[in-house]
Amino acid sequence: MTSALLCHKDKASLPRWKAIIEPTYLLGYRFQEFEAGQKNMKRLMLALTTLWALAACAVPTDPDDSPVRDLGDFKLGHNIVVAPDIQKGPLSREMPKEQWIASMKDEIDARFGRYDGDRVVHFGVNINGYVLAQPGVPILFSPKSALIFNITAWDDRAGGKFNDEPRQIIVLESLSGGTLVGTGYTLSPEEQMENLTHNAAREIEKWLAENAKCLVENVPEDVLADCWKDTQEEQEERQRQLDALR
Numbered sequence: 001m002t003s004a005l006l007c008h009k010d011k012a013s014l015p016r017w018k019a020i021i022e023p024t025y026l027l028g029y030r031f032q033e034f035e036a037g038q039k040n041m042k043r044l045m046l047a048l049t050t051l052w053a054l055a056a057c058a059v060p061t062d063p064d065d066s067p068v069r070d071l072g073d074f075k076l077g078h079n080i081v082v083a084p085d086i087q088k089g090p091l092s093r094e095m096p097k098e099q100w101i102a103s104m105k106d107e108i109d110a111r112f113g114r115y116d117g118d119r120v121v122h123f124g125v126n127i128n129g130y131v132l133a134q135p136g137v138p139i140l141f142s143p144k145s146a147l148i149f150n151i152t153a154w155d156d157r158a159g160g161k162f163n164d165e166p167r168q169i170i171v172l173e174s175l176s177g178g179t180l181v182g183t184g185y186t187l188s189p190e191e192q193m194e195n196l197t198h199n200a201a202r203e204i205e206k207w208l209a210e211n212a213k214c215l216v217e218n219v220p221e222d223v224l225a226d227c228w229k230d231t232q233e234e235q236e237e238r239q240r241q242l243d244a245l246r
């Protein structure tokens with residue numbers, strides 16, 4: 001209810017704290033012993049929820065929230081997004097694949113429309129799966145939203161791929177008040193999706209920045225050999241992220 005008032009949107013109300021404390025009676029305690037402390041607990045949790053809900057109201061959708069990176073001579077060409085085999089994760093809210101495709105395309109266009117170089121690069125994005133967190137129990141259980149996709153960058157000039165193997169990227173929801181009480185409480189499914197696709201475009205930008213030295217004219221062979229490669233650390237980090245989502 002607090003986040004609904006702060007964000008001026010209809011949100012699911014938070015469960016009563018009494019519902020969390022009452023089960024302790026089953027362990028041999030009497031609920032009345034907690035009544036005095038419960039009032040103080042409610043005040044404390046209300047204050048915490050208010051602060052975090054304020055932070056959660058803002059979903060990052062502005063591509064200018066971060067400075068333009070050095071992407072060499074990059075210029076976005078075709079922006080192709082597909083989701084033929086998109087999978088919804090367990091206990092996830094559902095969003096139609098058409099909306100995922102549209103949201104991803106919009107975020108990519110917005111972020112990469114800021115670059116106007118001479119090296120045209122086409123994107124091929126395949127959305128593999130997602131989890132949109134449902135409402136959970138505040139503090140004790142905070143489900144996370146996530147998005148998994150593959151991307152291939154195509155060199156318009158050479159007529160081939162920059163990366164031989166599709167780059168797999170896993171993104172999580174932005175750290176905000178919603179991660180304390182669960183974004184299922186503070187964000188609608190559409191807002192969760194926009195949050196994730198916004199972060200996805202930012203991760204693509206980061207990936208290109210890591211390979212900016214290969215997006216210029218006359219790239220030396222030894223430099224070219226080091227571009228578009230996954231490091232062992234990156235592979236291990238992705239595996240950790242996948243394990244955390246299971």
